[in-house]
Amino acid sequence: MKKFKHILILSALSLAVTDCKWLDVDPELGLDDQTVFGTYANFRSYFQWLYADNSGSNKESILYAFPMYADFLTDYSFSWYNTTDMSDAGKMGVTQQYFKQGVITQDFLRAVSFDTSNSDKPLAKAMFSAIRRCNITIQNIDMCTDATEQQRKDLLGQAYALRGFCHFSLCRFFGGMPYLDHPLGPEESWDLPRLSTYETYRKAAYDLKKGYELLKEAGYMRRNSPLALNSSTLNEINGAAAVALYARAMLYAASDYSNRNGIKDWEEAASAAALAISEAEEAGFTLTAAADYSRNFLTQETTNENLWTYSVQKNDTDINFSSLMAYPQSGSDSGSSGVCPTQNFVDRYETIYGESLLTAEDRMAAAAAGHYNEQDPYTGRDPRMDLTIVYDGQINPYTKEGVINICFDPYATPKPRWIPNSFGNNIVSFGIDWGTRDNDIYAYSNTGYYCKKYWNGNFGLGQNTQHYHTDPIIRLAELYLNYAEAVNEAYGPNGSVAGSPYTALQAVNLVRDRIGMPDVLAIYTGGKETFRDRIRNERCVELAFEGHHYYHDIRRWKIADQTMGQVLYGMLIEKTQANVTYPNGKKYTRTALPNNRQCQWKDYMYFLPFPDKEAYTMTNFENWTWK
Amino acid sequence: MSPMALIRRKSTGCSMKTGKSLIFALVTAMFLAAVQASGQTGSLVVKGTVVDASSVPVPGVVIFVKDGSSGSGTMTDGNGEFLIEAQTGNVLVFSCMGYKAIEMQVTSNLQTPLRVVMEEEQLLIEETVVVGYGVQKRESVVGAITNIKNDDLIKAGTSSLNNSLAGKVAGLTVFSESGAPGENNATLLVRGLSSWNGSAPLVMVDGIEREMSSISPNDVQSISVLKDASATAVYGAKGANGVILVTTKTGSKGAPRFSVKVEQGINTPLFIPSHVDAVTVASMVNIAMKNTQSFSSVFSDEVISKYATQSDPLRYPDVSWYDILLKDFALSTDANLSMTGGTDKLAYYLGVSYYHEDSILREITKGTNFTSDRITYRLNLDWNITSSTHLSFKVGGVTDVSKKLKSVSNSSAVFSTIYQAPTISYPAYYPEWAMQQYPDANYPGLVEFRFGGNQGHKYSNPYSMLGNPDYRQSVGNRLMTDIVFKQDLDFITKGLSVSAKFGLTSTYTRISQDVRAYAAQYNINWDLYDQGSDNYWVPVNKSDQFVFSQSPYAVTQDNSAYAVSYITYFEASASYSRKFADAHSVSALALYNQRQQTTDAGFPKRNQSFVTRLTYDYKGRYLIEANLGITGSEQFSPKYRYGVFPSVAVGYVLSKEKFWKEAMPWWSRMKLRYSNGLVGSDKASSNWLYYSSWSRNGSYITEDAAANIEARWETAHKQDLGIEMGWLDDKLLLEVDLYDEKRKDMLMPPVVTPLVGVKYKDVNTGALKKHGFEVELKWNDRTTGGFGYFAGVMLGLSENRITNYGDSPYAPDYQKYVNTPLNSARTGSTLVDDRYFNSIDEIHGYPLYTSEWTNVVPGVYKFLDYTADGSLSQSDLHVLRGSTYAPGIYSLNFGFDFKGWSFKTLCTGTIGKYINYRRSAIIPFYAGDYVVHKSHLDYWTPVNHNASVPALSLSDEMYAWAGGTSDWPGYDLALDGYTWKKSDYFSIKEVMLAYTFDGKMLKQKLGVKALSLGVTCNNLFTFTELMEQDPQRLTTADNYYPTMRMLKFSLSLSF
Structure with a gap:
């Protein structure tokens, strides 16, 4: 018995002693710095995350800076375009309405900048994460021992270019940023002061240029060929896109808001633009034919005009109901209206003869020339209007009616008074409302227009009719317009950069010629100032809804107070008897939008503030106040 | 005592x-x-x-x-x-x-x-108290420990051990938020809230960390609640929130003794809203319509008279949902059998309990109602192998079988739907006569009962929801096995012994039946009916996950889901206890233990601790005790893996001094004790805080969060000063404890500026201070005539304040968490004194609402411009006074026993408790549905400015304010006096009356030693200012199963 006792005691004690290492467990996570950065395969897996769709719960994707993606895509009742004079939000647009008048809520700010909950698209969060990823890549590239020289340069080139792209994107929305050229460590100050927008854009340009040089050395000026556009690595930035974005950043730095050295900045921007064009042309990029214009936005395959795109697969439900796709086509009863372009914007589409219709005098002159009729306003216009805007009477082969009706029947009983559109058995409302909330449950437009650029015209609900579309990050047409703008400022309409085949005017005409518009009329090319207005108008028309004008361009041009200060109009279209006065059987009345849908520009609106929650963590970084 | x-x-x-x-x-x-x-x-x-x-x-x-x-x-x-x-x-x-x-x-x-x-x-013999890893004489205890005996628990009348502790320990908060069968486990807090990382005390059953819910109150010998550092330091990094030690019964020598107890309970729901009749609802709808200028949609007098006469109850119904869907009472049955006995060699205790509880919800389709059945069992064997070698084997377990409707995850969801179901919009169901009166053209001649739809309203028809024949039955099993070996080593030196303990806990839960079916539901389209169409019966479409069918219902089964976890525990210890020269008592303990917990396929969690304790007392007068716990957890970095938690306590029993006894013989007891020490908490948001985590995400690698290489324990420095006094041979007892606590190294997310671009894992930066006191006063006496009676009062107050928090450093002070108590309302805004906008002029004179509020009209809430910057925005949010966890709790009890009769009652109450109203509970016509509750009848009108709810409106927008979050605007903010209400209550918690027969006659006639008949009532009455709401809760979320008033009749026999 005693022996038994002793055995028990001894075994108990020995257990106690041997288990001193009980807690030394290895979680065997399998991934440490060496594993992650040691091999090219893992390194790439690490870096590529910033291109991944949505990039997980931490939201670390650069996608959020792409124009369609940044357009608050899952929230179909929101669009950045609706926060400007370019368009109205129609139904459910309260947030944008307040924004337009200089009021934002913290919830909204967090959702667009830092919140990572499911539906949010936190632009700033994504950019700072991506910058860290680029910086860690640059810092650790030497740990990668099995990469070829080409692979190293490719990774490094992308990292530099995207670091520039991310800072550029932040600066566009939030103003000057500290330039983060290495990953911030735990011992460092995490509270850095802002740089000016000029410095930020120039530093971003420098990185983009460095990225372009490395990518060129690696042989990746493009990742497909003009003959075989598909490629598995299309989502990665290439040399042509890097140099094009470099030119864009230089242009932003030279623009009125940021310009520091007057004409010199413009000259440098012009040279950068010339370099970008020659590199793009050399790589085989070219403007598509007029008939293929919409392929730049509406196909699965990229085009030869797109330097860099993000292609959205048709089953990606996130983007299918973006407000940019004329939301009522989804057939949702409670629907939002999506983007409803204002009459002011539609007036930017010239007559097919090249006459401006922007002012009442312009329109009277065009009417006198027999090129424009206020009671038949959509005939004889720039072809891009039909490709960009949904307007009343637009031909649509998918509807029973054959056309889209955005028309009001004052005599209809009972309600609704809007004229229905039928996609097969699905009745959708492109209703018109004018603030009376007459048709409470359906989407409606306050302007008489919707956005067509990313919509293929068919009914959108259900897998079969969802369509492919493309998020145009940068395309060749923009390069010509960037060049024209910089050259016009530096050297005038007929000037050019040494070695470049184009004058500013020629560059603009290239873009017009492709779509079937005549060259810019001589009356507009007399001087820098008059031509500047035409270049700006051309940008609005050509690059509509591609993340440029208004939200960014009016700010860098410092003309937001003018554009946002104008009275916004829509086109009230009523059904009537067809006669000589009303050849379409419709009565078109330019009507000012209700007061609560107008803009009220305030100078603090140039850039978005960071939400208080983030701003309160810093004191050196000065936040804007919207008040 | x-x-x-x-x-x-x-x-x-x-x-x-x-x-x-x-x-x-x-x-x-x-x-x-x-x-x-x-x-x-x-x-x-x-x-x-x-x-x-x-x-x-x-x-x-x-x-x-x-x-x-x-x-x-x-x-x-x-x-x-x-x-x-x-x-x-x-x-x-x-x-x-x-x-x-x-x-x-x-x-x-x-x-x-x-x-x-x-x-x-x-x-x-001297009374003993179970303390951490041992037993001490009551009189030489220097820690703050409260001991409760088995009797007090059983007589509480509740079948849940947690609930039975309510009001019995000074400083222990017990509250329950749900009365659902099988779900009524109360929340326990020792000395109030302690940490944002969790305030739950450590629960040990027979010395091993286990859940209290697995033990039947009948099997419990005693419970010790350990409150201060002296008592809990031995638990090191797990003891900071207090420790509750549950000791199960063991056998004692003698012939087998049996006891049998059978209880039948009758449960009725509390705080159920009473029905508001259709005419009142319809007239209030009319007022709301007029308030929003929707004059064309008001009910006509003709329609209202139809609601009044109920001449057409299908079209103009007046549904009293609670009456239709709730039974008058639910039944519960509790049966318990225990047997104990033994010889010199072997003592045994066997206890088996069965508990069944019905749902208060009516069973509409047979066999689908919520039910809970639970069997708990325990067998404790103590074997004396030799006079100095002891082996104990303890096995206990619980088996749960519960049934729930599948379409609603729990019974609470049904209550949410009932609360929001409209009174006047649709009938609960279509009885057979409905099809006679309104034949269905698709089923000519068919006359049968039909489930009704919701006629397009927001929430489901609760009758159909409850009647739908889908359900899920799950079975859970937990088994706890302990083996304890003890060897006295008197042959080495007297008083020395060693012991070893091995424990295993395994839990296995499985869905045993998963029945999916969907009974057809119909709406009547009255417009079509009015137009003369035959097809006015409209079947309700449901998604494919249900099989849409008519009786008999298609049934599919899915038995695949299960969950499994197991915990192993090993302990070895040596202890020494001896008294020298009849004056110096010395004891010492050295103990080692380790624990591993594995849940499903997760990485096991491991703990390890080394514990020592030394105690000394001189003639029971001067007491000193030192404890040291060194505990380790695998989840912290190797450098900080072990935490060292020492404590020291001293005591002085003045009443044992000669001078005291001589001077004040009536002052029978006077003891002072003081303790000071450190305790810890290892609760953390995740494992591996010290690892910078890279993880694979499909074909990508991501950096999840940067490491906190210094991740370590949360530490509490606690002090406790106790005074125990007794007079008149301890008939009158007073015990007072004052305590102070400072916590530091509390884990929380660090302040990272957005520029960094990565999250950091939690860092040990938080700090909190807490102080409070507990008072317990008792009188206990028995007259010479045999009349025994007692009365007692307990009071506990606990106040805490965050002293360091990861606030953004440059945020305005009034928005910082620091210097506020835990769980105060931080998102709140305060209303100005006169509550509502009473006129248009007032609105014009008020700062701008810079938000999405578009409907500021007279009769809606007025918010305070806290920053006085001329606009109302989120910068006006600030912290409100009070907490949803009551800082003060008290209880009163009294009772007597005389010649077989015994009676006792216990009342509990709170001081300074607040409740957060959810907007569904405070606004009428939630989500536009035509439902109002009695608490909504006092609404704002031009002549009723002091109303408890604002002007009526059918639109949530009118009540919304974007100063909240986008998900829960407006009324989910805490508004002082409106949605943030004081909810102190006083509750008659337990009333018990019993009579015991015993004596020879009984023995001879019935063969039993004693027979006792009793009646208990739990939650008899609650005094509260709240209307139709349970003040115990933290929020008034309506999706809680109501608390039950439980009346129990019991019969117990012992033989």
Whole structure:
């Protein structure tokens, strides 16, 4: 018995002693710095995350800076375009309405900048994460021992270019940023002061240029060929896109808001633009034919005009109901209206003869020339209007009616008074409302227009009719317009950069010629100032809804107070008897939008503030106040 | 409670504790036999039976002649009978351990057979208290420990151990938010809230960390609540929130004793909104319509009269949902059987309990209602292998079988729907006559009951929801097994022993039946009916996950889901306890333990600790104790893996001093004690805080969060000063504890500027301070007439304040968490004094609402411009006073017992509790549905400015304010006095009345020792200012199963 006792005691004690290492467990996570950065395969897996769709719960994707993606895509009742004079939000647009008048809520700010909950698209969060990823890549590239020289340069080139792209994107929305050229460590100050927008854009340009040089050395000026556009690595930035974005950043730095050295900045921007064009042309990029214009936005395959795109697969439900796709086509009863372009914007589409219709005098002159009729306003216009805007009477082969009706029947009983559109058995409302909330449950437009650029015209609900579309990050047409703008400022309409085949005017005409518009009329090319207005108008028309004008361009041009200060109009279209006065059987009345849908520009609106929650963590970084 | 309690030692056999006494008995018997054999003439043969007080025969009683020089003796046999020769004048002595010895003179007229009744000896033994890893004498305890006996728990009348603790321990908060069958486990807090990383105390069952819900109150011997650092330091990094030690019953020597208890409960729901009739609802709808200028949609007088007369109840119904869907009462059954007994070698305790509770919801389709069945069982064996070697084997478990509707995850969801179901929009269902009156053209001639749809309203028809024949039945099993080996090492030195313990807990839960079916639901389209169409019956479409069918319902089964976890525990210890020179008591403990918890396929969690304790007391007057816990957890970095938690406590028992006794004999007890020490908490948001985590995400690698390489324990520095006083032989007792606590190193997310671009894992930056006191006053007495009575009061107050928090450093002070109590309302805004906008002028004179509020009209809430910057925005949010966890709790109890009657009652209450109203509870017509509750009837009108709810509106927008979050705007903010209401309550928690029959008669007639009949009532009444809401809750989310008033009748037998 005693022996038994002793055995028990001894075994108990020995257990106690041997288990001193009980807690030394290895979680065997399998991934440490060496594993992650040691091999090219893992390194790439690490870096590529910033291109991944949505990039997980931490939201670390650069996608959020792409124009369609940044357009608050899952929230179909929101669009950045609706926060400007370019368009109205129609139904459910309260947030944008307040924004337009200089009021934002913290919830909204967090959702667009830092919140990572499911539906949010936190632009700033994504950019700072991506910058860290680029910086860690640059810092650790030497740990990668099995990469070829080409692979190293490719990774490094992308990292530099995207670091520039991310800072550029932040600066566009939030103003000057500290330039983060290495990953911030735990011992460092995490509270850095802002740089000016000029410095930020120039530093971003420098990185983009460095990225372009490395990518060129690696042989990746493009990742497909003009003959075989598909490629598995299309989502990665290439040399042509890097140099094009470099030119864009230089242009932003030279623009009125940021310009520091007057004409010199413009000259440098012009040279950068010339370099970008020659590199793009050399790589085989070219403007598509007029008939293929919409392929730049509406196909699965990229085009030869797109330097860099993000292609959205048709089953990606996130983007299918973006407000940019004329939301009522989804057939949702409670629907939002999506983007409803204002009459002011539609007036930017010239007559097919090249006459401006922007002012009442312009329109009277065009009417006198027999090129424009206020009671038949959509005939004889720039072809891009039909490709960009949904307007009343637009031909649509998918509807029973054959056309889209955005028309009001004052005599209809009972309600609704809007004229229905039928996609097969699905009745959708492109209703018109004018603030009376007459048709409470359906989407409606306050302007008489919707956005067509990313919509293929068919009914959108259900897998079969969802369509492919493309998020145009940068395309060749923009390069010509960037060049024209910089050259016009530096050297005038007929000037050019040494070695470049184009004058500013020629560059603009290239873009017009492709779509079937005549060259810019001589009356507009007399001087820098008059031509500047035409270049700006051309940008609005050509690059509509591609993340440029208004939200960014009016700010860098410092003309937001003018554009946002104008009275916004829509086109009230009523059904009537067809006669000589009303050849379409419709009565078109330019009507000012209700007061609560107008803009009220305030100078603090140039850039978005960071939400208080983030701003309160810093004191050196000065936040804007919207008040 | 007196320090020395009278403990009745019960045994029916004459016990002999050690081998020695066994030998002694044998020798005695042999000797007596020899004497008997020798024979003696002229003597008297005395025959008889020895029985105990309850007439049970006592075997093994030694009987001998006291002064007989020759000496003779015998022992009773198994039937308690004996035979002895004696001479007249001799004195017979009956003796047996555990009984008082009896002397009896042999007289000539002695009547045989004798019946000797032996009284159980009431031994004076010292009362002990279970402490961490041991047992201490009550009087030498220097920590703040409250001990509760089994009786108090069982008599609470609840079948949940957590709930039965309510009001019994000063400083222990107990509240329950749901009364659902099988879900009514109360939340426990020791000395209030402690940390944002979790405030739940550590629960140990028989020395091993386990859930309290797995134990039946019937199997519990005692519960110790450990509150200060001295008592909890041995638990190191797990003890900071207090420790609750549950000790299960063990067997005691003697013939098997059984006790059986059967209880039948009748439960009725509390805080159920009462029905508001259709006419009132419809007229309020009309007011709301007019308020929003929707004049065309108001109900006409004709329609309202139809609601009044109920002439067309399908089209103009007046549905009292709670009446239709709730039973008058639910039944519960509780049965318990226990058996205990043993010999010198082996003692056993066996307890089996069965509990069944019905749902208060009506069973609409047979076999689908919510139910809960639970069986708990426990077998504790204590085996003395030798006089110095002991082995215990304990096994206990619980099996749960519960049934829930599948379409609603839990019964609470049904209540949410009932709360929001419209009164006047659709009938609960279509009875057969509905199809007679309104035939369905698609089913000519068919007349049957139909489930109704919701006629396009927001929430489901609760009747159809509850009646839908889908359900899920799950079975859960938990098994707990302990083996304890103890060896006394007196042969090395007296008082030394070693022991080892091994414990295993396994849990297995499985869905045993998963029935998916969907019964057809119909709406009647009254527009179509009015237009003369035949197709006015409209079936409701449901998604594909249900099989849309008519009876008999298609059934599919899915038994695949299960969850499994197991915990292993090992402990080895050496302890020493000895008293020298009758004055110096010394004890020492050294202990090692380790624990591993594995849940499903997760990485196991491991803990390890080394514990030592030294105690010394001098004549029970001067007490000193030192504890040291060194605990480790695998989840912290190797450098900080072990936490060291020392504590020291001293005590001085003044009342044991001679001078005290002489000067104040009536002041029977005076003890001072003070403790000071560190305790920790290892609760953390995740494992591997010290690892920078890279993880694979499909084909990508991501950096999840940067490491906190110094991740370590949360530490609490606690001090406790206790005064224990007793007067009049401890009839009146007063115990006061004052405490102070400072926590630091509390894990929380660090402040990272957005520029960094990565999250950091939690860092140890938080700090909190807490202080408070507990008072307990008791009177306990028994008159000479046998009337026993007691009364007591307990009060606990606990206040805390965050002293360091990861606030953004440049945020305005009024928005920082620091300097606020835990769980205060931080998102709140305060209303100005006169509550509502009473006129248009007032609105114009008010700062701008810079938000999405578009409907500021008279009769809506007015918010305070806290920053006085001329606009209302989120910068006006600030912290409100108060917390949803009551800082103060108190309880009162009193009772008596007299001649078999016993009565007691317990009341509990709170001080400074707040409740957060959810908007569904405070606004009428939630989500536009036509439902109002009694609490909504006092609404704002131009002549009723002091209303409790604002002007009526059917649109949530009118109540919304974007100062909240986008998900929960407006009314989900805490608004002082409106959605943030004081909710102190006083509740009559327990009332118990019982009568016990015992005595010979009972034994002879029924064969039982005692029979007791009783009635208890839980939650008899609650006094509160809230209307239709349970003040115990933290929020008024309507999706709680109501608390139940439980009336129980019990019958218990022991034999």
